[in-house]
Amino acid sequence: MRIIGAMENTTAPAYRSFVAVGDSFTEGMCDELHPDGSYRGWADLVAARLAAATPGFRYANLAVRGKLIGQICDEQVGVAAAMGAELVTLAGGLNDVLRPGCDVAEVSARLGDAAEKLAAGARRVVLFTSADPSRRLRGSARLLPAIVRMKEFVAELARQRPEFVVVDLFSAPCFDDPRLWAEDRLHLSPEGHRRVAEAVLEALGAPAGFDWRAPLSAAPAQRWAARRRSDLRWVRIHLGPWVVRRLTGRSSGDGRAxxxxxxxAYEG
Structure with missing residues (x-):
């Protein structure tokens, strides 16, 4: 097993094809936009580096925001497995954990089944542990037991097959910094995506170009009034609509391809 937590490089390992599977984390939510209006994200950054190193490189990204682990398994895993890519990344389950009453054992079982199916035809399957939200978000401590159980499950899963590697974001304190997160406080900022891309490449054996775990330089202190205004804006623009979607059974990914x-072929 390899659990990775460390560093941008100028070269990349030779994979001829890559499929990314998951939810908004992998879709690239809140990163910079491509000309077509889609988000870039860490997976696209990884694909760009792999494409630069390997002529004829091909890439697919099946991830869709808001998807639960069952939806990822039912809608993406079979399609990804049929593509026969050499490299697959799989991230999912956090949307389930965010919901009250989440059955962590069931989520883990579905994630494990997905990983096994993808590993049957891939050289490498990259898995992830979630960053610890309790160190940066008030009121998120209730999520921690489930996130820790998922973290332990992924680590155990990786011990069972040499094809699996784990990118360990949970143990990286740099992700406690709000600047690695978008205004909605749930999705990564461009800097967060850049660091996750580097972590994935390092997990694949690429030499390090920078330490993605390194803390950002100190930020100016924010006054109490500014923090309260920011909190109120977050509740109004992000938290409120998220709660409404949960109560009505809707998802931000409904109907989205x-x-x-x-x-x-990946052309950037």
């Missing part, structure tokens, strides 16, 4: 549904 993957941004790269075909395994095709």
């Amino acid at each position: 993957p941004k790269r549904a075909e395994l095709a």
Whole structure:
């Protein structure tokens, strides 16, 4: 087993094809936008580096925001497995954990089944542990037991097959910094995506170009009134609509197609 937690490089390992599977984390929510209006995200950054190193490289990104682990398994895993890519990344389950009454054992079982199916035809399957929200978000401590159980499950899963590697975001204190997160406090900022991309490449054996775990330089202290205004804006613009979607059974990904549904040449 390899559990990775460390460093951008100028070279990348030779993978001829890559499929990314998951939810908003992998879709690239809140990163910079491509000309077509889709988000870039860490997976696209990884694909760009792999494409630069390997002529004929192909890439698909099946991830869709808001998807639960069952939806990822039912809608993406079979499609990804049929593509036969050499590299697959799989991230999911956090949307389930955010919901009250989450059955962590069931979520873990579905994630494990997905990983096994993807590993049957891939050289490498990259898994993730979630960053610890309790160190940066008030009121998120209730999520921690489930996140820790998922973290332990992923680590145990990786011990069972040499094809699995784990990118350990949970143990990286840099992700406690709000600047690695978007205004909604749930999705990564561009800097957060850049660091996750580097972590994935380092997990694949690429030499380090920078230490993605390193803390950011100190930020100016924010006054109490500014913090309260920021909190109120977050509740109004982000938390409130999220709660409404949960209460009405809707998802931000309803009716949304993957941004790269075909395994095709990556041109940036």
